[in-house]
Amino acid sequence: MKFNSNTRQLVLEVLSVLLLVACHFIIQWKLSPYHFTLRDGSIRWIPIAISVTPSLLFYGFARLILPNILSMALVISADVVLAIINLQKLGRINEVLGWTDLTNLSENISVVLEFVQPIHFVIIGAAMLALLAAYWLNRKVHNTPAYFCYKLLLIGLLTPVVFNTHLVYADVLSRHNSIATYLRSAGVNYIRSQWHKNLRVQGLAMHLVQTSARVTLSAPSADELRIAEQTDSYKLDSVHRSKKIIIILCEACWADKNHFSKEFQPLIDLGFKSARGISPSYGGGTANASFEWQTGLPANNVLTGVIYQEYSGVMREKLNSIAQSLHSEGFRTVAAHNYKRKFWHRHEMMPKLGYDEFIGIEDMQMFDYKPNRYGWIDDGVMYANIRDHIDSEGPAFLYLTTMYTHAPFRQMNDLGQADFANRVSTTVNRIAEFVKYVKDRHDATIVVYGDHKPMMTDFYLSEGIFSPDMFLKIGKNNAGYLFKETVDRPAIGDVPVYIYDKDEARVNNFISEADGLPFFCQSALLNKHFIGTQVLSHQFALKNSLCSPSASFKLSDLEKSYPAWLYSVSLF
Incomplete structure (x- = not known):
């Protein structure tokens, strides 16, 4: 059976997404302390499905600019590298990777480099080779100067959107609306004060999205302000x-x-x-x-x-x-x-x-x-x-x-x-x-x-x-x-x-x-x-x-x- 170009492209797109999802769950299984089941052994279907959405969102943005195979390789490589970085941080200092660790990388890199081992260069090198291979497979697709200029323009227009959407996404997941209420009831709720637990129940990708939106504390109530005033009136004994x-x-x-x-x-x-x-x-x-x-x-x-x-x-x-x-x-x-x-x-x-x-x-x-x-x-x-x-x-x-x-x-x-x-x-x-x-x-x-x-x-x-x-x-x-x-x-x-x-x-x-x-x-x-x-x-x-x-x-x-x-x- 012969397929026309549109059908072949659709099949390739579906296969890329399926492979991306499969790799995402393999990474969570092998490289992250993720809970796929509840204590009674039942599968956490909704949280599992939600946990892959940041990777799919990343893939969707990449597809606006890059071919499907290259987009898939890029997202899988990012998943692997982030999972390994998180494991390194957990193993060494018992702390979970957060969004600001990534946005402050230029300031933290001097310390991070002291813990880099040869295997990490091998992994990063393999990821780069995968991206190069994906690029080679797609090098003939729309390979014209006009299309190249179009992609540059698209990148310029989409960059502000890509780097701000995570905040909107995190905000939607945490607001007190019907969507957030339903997701919380299904186990998709940001456990703000317990990042270790949040990682295990949300997955690393969702955890990074959730920690990208800084949750500030509510202003104290009138009663709490009165307690603060009473506390401030408590005087410590005079000491030398x-x-x-x-x-x-x-x-x-x-x-x-x-x-x-x-x-x-x-x-x-x-x-x-x-x-x-x-x-x-x-x-x-x-x-x-x-x-x-x-x-x-x-x-x-x-x-x-x-x-x-x-x-x-x-x-x-x-x-x-x-x-x-x-x-x-x-x-x-x-x-x-x-x-x-x-x-x-x-x-x-x-x-x-x-x-x-x-x-x-x-x-x-x-x-x-x-x-x-x-x-x-x-x-x-x-x-x-x-x-x-x-x-x-x-x-x-x-x-x-x-x-x-x-x-x-x-x-x-x-x-x-x-x-x-x-x-x-x-x-x-x-x-x-x-x-x-x-x-x-x-x-x-x-x-x-x-x-x-x-x-x-x-x-x-x-x-x-x-x-x-x-x-x-x-x-x-x-x-x-x-x-x-x-x-x-x-x-x-x-x-x-x-x-x-x-x-x-x-x-x-x-x-x-x-x-x-x-x-x-x-x-x-x-x-x-x-x-x-x-x-x-x-x-x-x-x-x-x-x-x-x-x-x-x-x-x-x-x-x-x-x-x-x-x-x-x-x-x-």
Whole structure:
């Protein structure tokens, strides 16, 4: 049987779409923790069908410009690459890929490249070959100068539509209309505060669409504003406040009594006392750890993703934070980080958090400090560049973020622990040198905390720090692991916190109350014992006894105790 050209084109179109759909579901099956069935074993027909629509939408746009085979190859290649990137992020830092990770790729690429392995180049190369093969198969279709000009014009007209339709699409899926109501009843609803669960029930493509529309918090009601006013009237007790208050976020700094404790001994020798804290992040996500310490609000509650990256553009100019409150009381407030100013949008967030000055690597004199093999500069350069701020007259609050111990960690016939030990020893010694300089000259309160565990999942499993039942999947390397949705977050978030103040009794009181609590509580308790300034989240926590030490507290319940209106009033 012979077919005319139109029939052949229709058959080819149908086959391209069917192959695209089949590949989409194979990718979700093999490369994504997607739930095809409910707990009773029944198939989730409607969510499964909806999950492929972003890929079909992408294909439809591509078909307006490209031939069908090339369009199909382009969409399948994008599906594969995104799925692998998501698996890498899940395996390394237990975080789900979000839309802004893609739109901020130019800023994040320097860190991302440190984790690229040869297999990733093979996969990308295969995708490129597939696209070239598809182009070769279609090279004779409409191959005329006039048609080429037509395609260029079409690309120019459609580009604004393509790059804005996802927002309309996400908006339709989330609005309170008949379509959204029906889809929610069928299981197609954006689980905004639980990205891991959202990925499993919506699929990666739909998850990316949903996270592209920034969901802002509702304005507080009149009753909630009254509660906020009552909370703001709660006054912290007056305390002796050191002239220099310093918080040092130590990148990926971790130890327990059986591992790396000798690397942190220089801090103990200087009079620091140690406690344990619970980070909101694992292996990465420094910005969220910093958010909790600076604002006293849980990162894993009503906000989503990397908070600095997701919300810097919509947060108000003056946030409710420790730095902002101290600034209003006459403190000189300075933040510094020996890495790029724009990374995680710190250049936008630090002024909003109340800092008079934010010093990035671009602003620092290098002296004789050198970067390591991964390009992370020795933390000594930061301390050398902020001494003038320490020695200036008047009170000062400094928030310093180190970089030298950032992953990855070279495996030298081990699981990366030797490289980590060497680098963390250098980092701690730099902190100790800086602390000694400060102690010799100033009355100071100093906190040093690890923002999250270093990215060494293999090591934790081999040492019994993690157990196999914490994982859905145990990989062949750090990127191959998948934590269970119900993983014990206090276990993966456990990190050391060190504090120094000349008043040892106050230090002991702080540790007795703060030991083992999440960062947002430790922030409130630091304020209670050493700072005594008005921060709304701290006042709320202390007024309602949310951060009283309890061996039986459940982290997720504690996080949910902080209502949405508190975020709205504090941040937006």
